[in-house]
Amino acid sequence: MSVANARNSWEKKVEGFVATGLIGISLGAQYALLALGFTLIFGILGVVNFAHGGFYVLGGYFGYAAGAMLGFPYPLAVVAAAAGTGALGYLFERFILERLIDDHLATLMLTLGLYLMMSSGILVVFGPESPSFEFPISGVLRGGGFYVPVANLIVLGVCSAAIGGLYWLVYHTDFGRALRALADDRAVATAQGLRPKLLFPLAFALATGLAGLTGALVTPILSLAPHIGDPVLATSFLVVILGGLGSVAGATVAAFIVGLIEAYSAVYLGGSKGALALFVLVLLMLVIRPSGLFGREARGA
Template sequence: MTAFIATAMIGLSLGSQYALLALGFTLIFGILGVMNFAHGAFYALGGYVAYAAVSHLGMPYPVAVVIAALVTGAIGYVFELLLIQRVIDDHLSTLMLTLGLSMLITTGLVGGFGAESPEFKFPVEGVLEMGPVRVPLSNLITVAVSACIIGGVYLLMFKTGFGRALRALASDRETASTLGLRANLMFPLAFSIATALAGVTGALVTPILSLSPHVGEPVLATSFIVVILGGLGSLWGEVAAAVIVGLVEAYSSVYLGGSRGALALFVLVLILLIVKPSGLFGREVRGA
């Protein structure tokens, strides 16, 4: 039972990571209609920005996390404004642009920091003992910070005029534009928020797991699974799917092993999508 509860905490920590990544991914895809294959690269970039801020500039880790979000958000804003905006309705062009950006970021990280994983540790060590269960404090902090950020994204998207404007543009861009909403101003901001979410996730998680130039590739695939499983456009659907994927990944890895664990995750996703093709909360997309 002790191992079971400890594994649940690992799953929740993974789920919080996947939730933040998936929120950024679905913001770009749901609002702009762009499949951002550079999302994983922004995750890795956020980790390296935080690492550089702590190791080379001597900044406190919380400040480094904020800087990682600002840097990745700024790059995302400029990239959307100068490139994506010009071909936003050409899905093949946007796909190639995001793939190219992913390769550019990864190559830049290899050139700047090397291919080896640097020493980047979470600043808070120790465990919280709850009876026989010992939970790393780093995992608890990650879950708590992720929950706060997810709550902030919810308030932004559903309780502010900016969020309502973005959802209106996602639902019917032509009608929203005739009502005075300017997509060329709103879309770069949406892209910036999404890439900032990827960057802050990398800054939070890579000190706990690992940091390398290619660390974003597997999390990109998992983010895509979470987005499809949760139901495109549903914030709480993404969160629920992320928690499910994190728990399945944790338990299957512990009790089944690496390769069997990965197979169990994909089998679960296939079963759920066969039963409910629109995802766990697919109806919310149409009602949003």
């Protein structure tokens, strides 16, 4: 092999490595939005939301219905999907989940039942076939030794903005401070005048709206089908466990770690080996640091 050919081969490998990393970061941003919603519900309400993957799928179908059936522009369809899933989450928490909020087994069954109902409803309304729901912008951006699909960059930008907005809401507003107070000690926060029955539905709506937003953004790039909520829920669990239950910062960091591992392992190891790598990572984390990267025990709380 000539020097020129070897150099071109090396440059292509570097470009592929960088492009895979950018895709992994894009995946990480998607997983962060999902995991942050999951963590928000668990940290504040103490509820493991088995329906979280269902809200992701429903967001995709809401976006498809708003765009393909009602003729909404794609950005407006995404907003409508987030609003629709958020409203459904609010109603579910306010009128059903709230009645049994302190019964952990009952809330598990309720959220699992909601997920099954959403999956069945999607099958009845849209059928088992994947609808034609495509991202409106295609093409690949090249330059500076990298290439990445434009759609992934757009998703990364929107997800990053949503993550930043969520952090601002949680850490720099009265609403966020109230939610964190309820998460730390509900009894004391309630005695200080905070109203869980008002704030819990809003927190649940925020979390499910994030899941719907992610679904409407990502499913046109990946796929949209009634059954895709299962792997989404599994990935959310992995991210939350890796980051530490209830930790917003941990969920964010862990999401990008998982996204990068998934992208690089898919390219260099193969799909099945990539999934195995993720589970091995979580298993090692549970052995070395059972509380996760930023879990409460790890922070000394």
